[in-house]
Amino acid sequence: MAEDKAPETQFLTYFEAVRQALKEEMELDPSVFLMGEDIRYSIFGPTKDLHLEVGEGRVLDTPITESAFVGAAVGAAITGMRPVVEIMFADFMTVCMDQIINQAAKIRFMTGGQVKVPLVIRAPGGMLSSSAAQHSQCMEALFMHIPGLKICVPAGPVDAKGLLKSAIRDDDPVLFFEHKALYFASDEVPLDPRFTVPLGQASVLREGGDVTIFAISGMVSSAVSAANSLARDGISAEVIDPRTLVPLDTDTLLASVRKTGRLVTVEEGCLTGGVGAEITALVTSEAWSDLKGPVIRVAAKDQPVPFSPVLEAACAPNAQTIAAAARECVGKN
Amino acid sequence: MPEFDEELIMRLYKTMYTIRSFEEKVSEQAGMGMIPGFMIHLSVGQEAVAAGVCAALRQDDYIVSTHRGHGHLIAKGASTDRMMAELRGKETGYCRGRGGSMHITSVEVGGLGANGIVGAGLVIAPGAALSARLRGTDQVAVCFFGDGASNQGTFHEGLNLAATWKLPVVFVCENNGYGFSTPQSSHQSIGRISRRAEAYDMPGITVNGDDVLEVYLAASWAVERAREGAGPTLLEAVTRRWLGHYVDDEDDYRSAEEKAEFTLHDPIEQLERRCIEQGLTSTSQLERIRSEVDEEIERACAFAEESEEPSPEDDPGLIFSGGER
Numbered sequence: 001m002a003e004d005k006a007p008e009t010q011f012l013t014y015f016e017a018v019r020q021a022l023k024e025e026m027e028l029d030p031s032v033f034l035m036g037e038d039i040r041y042s043i044f045g046p047t048k049d050l051h052l053e054v055g056e057g058r059v060l061d062t063p064i065t066e067s068a069f070v071g072a073a074v075g076a077a078i079t080g081m082r083p084v085v086e087i088m089f090a091d092f093m094t095v096c097m098d099q100i101i102n103q104a105a106k107i108r109f110m111t112g113g114q115v116k117v118p119l120v121i122r123a124p125g126g127m128l129s130s131s132a133a134q135h136s137q138c139m140e141a142l143f144m145h146i147p148g149l150k151i152c153v154p155a156g157p158v159d160a161k162g163l164l165k166s167a168i169r170d171d172d173p174v175l176f177f178e179h180k181a182l183y184f185a186s187d188e189v190p191l192d193p194r195f196t197v198p199l200g201q202a203s204v205l206r207e208g209g210d211v212t213i214f215a216i217s218g219m220v221s222s223a224v225s226a227a228n229s230l231a232r233d234g235i236s237a238e239v240i241d242p243r244t245l246v247p248l249d250t251d252t253l254l255a256s257v258r259k260t261g262r263l264v265t266v267e268e269g270c271l272t273g274g275v276g277a278e279i280t281a282l283v284t285s286e287a288w289s290d291l292k293g294p295v296i297r298v299a300a301k302d303q304p305v306p307f308s309p310v311l312e313a314a315c316a317p318n319a320q321t322i323a324a325a326a327r328e329c330v331g332k333n
Numbered sequence: 334m335p336e337f338d339e340e341l342i343m344r345l346y347k348t349m350y351t352i353r354s355f356e357e358k359v360s361e362q363a364g365m366g367m368i369p370g371f372m373i374h375l376s377v378g379q380e381a382v383a384a385g386v387c388a389a390l391r392q393d394d395y396i397v398s399t400h401r402g403h404g405h406l407i408a409k410g411a412s413t414d415r416m417m418a419e420l421r422g423k424e425t426g427y428c429r430g431r432g433g434s435m436h437i438t439s440v441e442v443g444g445l446g447a448n449g450i451v452g453a454g455l456v457i458a459p460g461a462a463l464s465a466r467l468r469g470t471d472q473v474a475v476c477f478f479g480d481g482a483s484n485q486g487t488f489h490e491g492l493n494l495a496a497t498w499k500l501p502v503v504f505v506c507e508n509n510g511y512g513f514s515t516p517q518s519s520h521q522s523i524g525r526i527s528r529r530a531e532a533y534d535m536p537g538i539t540v541n542g543d544d545v546l547e548v549y550l551a552a553s554w555a556v557e558r559a560r561e562g563a564g565p566t567l568l569e570a571v572t573r574r575w576l577g578h579y580v581d582d583e584d585d586y587r588s589a590e591e592k593a594e595f596t597l598h599d600p601i602e603q604l605e606r607r608c609i610e611q612g613l614t615s616t617s618q619l620e621r622i623r624s625e626v627d628e629e630i631e632r633a634c635a636f637a638e639e640s641e642e643p644s645p646e647d648d649p650g651l652i653f654s655g656g657e658r
Contacts, residue, residue, distance in 0.1 A: 076467070079445070081464045112429030
C-alpha cells in the first residue's frame, strides 16, 4: 500500500533544505557545530531556533566579530571539530580574509599535511531586493584564485542539501555560497539521510546540441529559462551547472563543448576576472579545435551593485541577456 | 622565593639553553647562507618566556605561536633535529620543508603553528580552547604574541571572544619593546599591555619575562585557572630581543648602549646564578647540561644536512587532504 511507505522526498524551500542538511549532519556527528552572528535568530531562516532541536551548545551566537569566529573555527577544525560557520552576508568575508586565505586555506600545506581543516563557511551572496553594494556581491570568483579552498554554489534546494552534507563531511575547508534570491525557491528534496551530492560533479539540466550554457548559482534558473526560449527559435541549448567550482567537473563541461562547439558562461559576479574568464581560458586551451566561435561571457557589470531597483536590475544578467548571448554565439542574433 | 624542586629548575635551564644553542646555531648557519631565505626571526634573550610558560603546560595542551616561534616549539617538546631540518627546507622537517622557520609546527606536541601574520594566533587559540570544551576535555590553549600584535584587531576580537565565552586560554604577550623597528612608546599609548585585560574583564598580569621562575609561577596560576573553567588571563612578560627583528636586520634603530644593556638581563645567567647561590646545583652540573645540549644541536645539524630535499611532485597532494569523514 503506497500510503504505508514513508515519503521519499519532501517539498522544501532552499533555506529549509540547508536547515535539514545541518540538522541531519549534527545528529550524525557530535563534532559538527555552528557559529555565526545572530544565527539563532537567522535572517534568512536556515538556522532559526535550530539550537532548540540540536542543543544550545551546538549553535553558538557570536559577537559581531568575523575574524574571531572564523579564526576560532580554524582552531577548532585543526583540533578535531567540524565547525560550520555562517558569514551573514558573503560581502563580510572581506573582514576575515586573513582567517580564510592565510590560515584556513594554507595551514594544511604549510604544515606539511599535519592537520586537516574540516571547516565549512556558509555565506549568502548575490543580489536581492536593493541590498546595495556591501550586501550583494558574488565572491566566488575571488576565492577560486586561492589554492586550498573548495567552493560550492548550489542553485536549488536539492543541491543545497546534498552539497552541504558533503561539504560538512569533507576534511578540507569549503566555502558554501548560498544565493539570497534562492532561499524561497522550492523543490522535492530527498529525505534519506544518506543522500548527498558529491563535490566536483556537474549537473546537466537540459541537453542540447547547438550551444553550451555554463551557469552558476542564482543564474542557473535564468539559463534554463533562456534555453526554453531559445528552443522556441529552434536553437538547442545544453545547460550545465557545475555545482562546485573547486573541484570543477571539467570532464562534463569539455564533453559538452566538444559536442556543441559553442559556449556561453553565465554568472552574477562581475565580468573581469570572473568565473567565466577562467572557464573560457580552460575551454580555449583544452577544446580549441572543437570551438566554432568565440566564447561569450555573461556577467554582472564591472561596478559595485547599486541600490535603486532600476539600476540593480540593469546590473545583473537575466534570461533575456543570456538568450541574446546564446543567439549571438550561434550566429542567429 | 617559593620552593621549586630541582628537577623543574634543571628542566627550565635545559629548555632555555636548548633554545639559545639552537638559535645561535641557526644564526650562524643563516649567516653562511645554509638556511633558505631571510624570514628567520630569533628569540635570543627571550627564552624564559617560552620555557616558563610551556613548563606549566601538559603535553596535550595547545600552543599557538608567532613568527618568532622556535623557542615556543622547543619548550613544548619538539625535537631539534626535525626543527633544524625544517629550517633547512628538508623533507624530514616537521612540515616537510613546506613551512620553514616562520610556519614551524608540530601538532604531535601540541604546537598548532608558528604564524607569518602578526596577531593571527589570537583568534585561532580561542578556537582550540573551544574545541577542547566541546570535546569535553580540560585542555588549555596558550597564545603567544608580541607587543606589536597587541594593536591588531585580532587581539581585541580574540580576547573579547575568549572572555565572553570563558574559554580556557592564556594569552601570553611577549613584550620585547619593539614591533620590528618601532618602539612600544611609538606604537601604543600605554606601557603595560596587561592593563588591556581590564577592558575584557579578565585578569591582567605583568611579570619580569627574563625571570623564568616568575614566568613559570604566573603561567601556572593562569593555566590552572583556565583549566578549572574560570576563563582566560592576559599575561604580559616584559623581555628583550637581543638580536634584530630578522637575521638580516641591520638593527640600526637601537643604540649600542641600549643593546649592551640587554645582556645584563640574560635569563639563562640569572637562573645559573640563583641556582648556585642557593646551592641547588653546581657549575659542573650546569656545564654538563650545556655540553649535552650542544651535542644534541650538532646532531640536529647533521641530521638536517644529511636529509633529502623535498620533491615538487608531492606538493599537489598536500593542498587538500582529499579525505572525508
